Amino acid sequence: MDYKLILEEIAAEIEPLRQVGRQADYIPALAKVNPDRFGICITTTDGEVIEWGDVTERFSIQSVTKVFSLSMSLSLMGESLWKRVGKEPSGAAFNSLIQLELDRGIPRNPFINAGAIVLADVLISTLDNPEKDYLSFVRSIASDSTIGYDYEVATSERAKGYINAAIANMLKYYGNLDNDIEDVLHFYFLQCSVEMSCRQLSKAFLPFADRSTAFSFDGISLTSSQVKRINAVMQTCGFYNDAGEYSYLVGLPGKSGVGGGIGAVYPGRYAVATWSPRLNEKGNSVMGMKALELLTTHTNESIF
Secondary structure, three states: OOHHHHHHHHHHHHHHHOOOOEOOOOOHHHHOOOOOOOEEEEEEOOOOEEEEEOOOOOEEOHHHHHHHHHHHHHHHHHHHHHHOOOOOOOOOOOOOHHHHHHOOOOOOOOOOHHHHHHHHHHHHHHOOOHHHHHHHHHHHHHOOOOOEOOHHHHHHHHHOOHHHHHHHHHHHHOOOOOOOHHHHHHHHHHHHOOEEOHHHHHHHHHHHOOOOOOEEEOOEEEOHHHHHHHHHHHHHHOOHHHHHHHHHHOOOOEEEOOOOEEEEEEOOOEEEEEEOOOEOOOOOEHHHHHHHHHHHHHHOOOOO
């Protein structure tokens, strides 16, 4: 498969979308990001790296980090984790308070904000040094010690994080938050602020594609069955109330973030990351979604 040629063709095809959508300007720090960036990087299970565009520029990966939070939480808690968070698609906005109240404080899945806030609470309760240990795991899975938090983004999100604060308070009301609300929110926003490039993100997602190698990084280990299940949750829940459209168009387990990044995997073959800050109305990258759709169309490689 000539992935390099395919990426060049994809870049040309999506060029008309370059001005469609807008970045997540409700987060002040993200409003300053150049919205006209685009990059895509594929890392194959045999070590080949194929890339196009702005693949080395770092960006806040936002909710893509929830895949790493879920990996750590599932490793540490096992099946008991699912008593506190579900595995079902939300069908609602990623920050819905109404859905959380209807579900009486049990988030529908770990990738909506309520679910990820519960995961942050789990990690605070189980890790010796949550901020240090979380970053250490992310660096380990990406094989890159230079990855770090963007404290400006984290502070910016907390300053405007009224809905997430309301979610945390509702979780506390229903008994699904053990630690101090402000401590949990601080850690949650810090996770979302992790900065990576497309190249780094593609490498970090490779363990979810490559079942030939044991998943064990920085003391966090998952069985092949657990990795399979994380992929399943990515497929059904990774794009919020756009998950059905994403599955229909793309057909790869993946996770998006409002920073414009997407990480996805074709199990057994490759991991791919895209970045373009302009989002659709559901909070997913316009060019990133289209690029992945074209990738699976041109290669005829998807899980379906």
